[in-house]
Amino acid sequence: MASTNATTSSNYWDFLFTELADPRTNHWPLISSPVPGLTIIASYLYFVLNFGPKYMANRKPFQMQKTLVVYNFIQVLVSIYLFAEGLDGAWLRHYSWRCQPVDFNDNPAAMRVARGCYIYFLAKISELLDTVFFTLRKKDNQITFLHLYHHTVMPMISWGATKYYPGGHGTFIGVINSFVHIVMYTYYMMAAMGPQYQKYLWWKKYITNLQMIQFGMAFAHSAQLLWTDCGYPRWSVFFTLPNAIFFYMLFNDFYKKSYGSKKAQPTPVTATDSASAVKSIENNNSPKVASKEL
Secondary structure, eight states: OHHHHHHHHHHHHHIIIIISSOTTTTTSTTTSOHHHHHHHHHHHHHIIIIIHHHHHTTSOOOOOHHHHHHHHHHHHHHHHHHHHHHIIIIITTTOOSSOOOOOOSOSHHHHHHHHHHHHHHHHHHHTTHHHHHHHHTTOGGGOOHHHHHHHHHHHHHHHHHHHHOOSSTTHHHHHHHHHHHHHHHHHHHHHHTOGGGGGGOTTHHHHHHHHHHHHHHHHHHHHGGGTOOSSSOGGGHHHHHHHHHHHHHHHHHHHHHHHSSGGGOOOOOOGGGTGGGSSOOOSSHHHHHHTTOO
16 A cells, blocks of 8 residues: 555656656756755745844844845846847747747757746846845845745746746746846945945836836736637736736835835935945835835
8 A cells, every 4th residue: 555655656746747847957957856946945944034043143244245246246147148048039039929839849949048947047046145145134124024925936936937838928027027137136236335336326216117017017918828829828827917916016005105205215325334225125114025026
């Protein structure tokens, strides 16, 4: 009986993580099995929710100005690469804006898009450092449910896309998200460089506008699958559409509270705490999260 159950479990495992997977990407590091990725996420959550706060309880916040500048600069470069690859390798030259299936062939164009999906997944893993830096700098008020939800779910979604559907209609969201990240991480990099750069950061509120446009575009583009069939899985809209609405409402609420009146204007960055302004937004709890959740 035990042997039969073990065989059945093995068959289910092979079916879910081998037979259904794209053989072109399934052997890539961290993709063949969900265990490594889930281990990284579990370790991340343990650190930022348990070990990290306890470790920092009786310690002064780490001063990480140079680290933050380098980290954000690298994120800008990665985002530029992903945005350029998405446009040149797919959406400006080969893809249909209306509906685009996944090309599961081994030709160079299809593999280029698949590699882009994989690098996007690795980028989402690297962004877990956002929260690690919050913890080490004792910015615990930034580590909210939404922040953790975003940073936990995005690696899993991009892992699934790389493993099962590395290309096609769903990559549009990653392309526009990469553009937003270019702008966002550029802002954070400049903010981390010191108070002398604060006078150049007057455009912070327009990042929020860009974020809302992003979610509107993601909703409109994904919704086309409801009435257009090109072979890309329609069930994906049951996740993408509610998610786009949820984030749009959150960012819209953030914008109104932060920029809708003089009383709610953003707290100015001081010369003595420019590093803490790198990823912090105002005193309202939701806006703090919304400003980072892209």
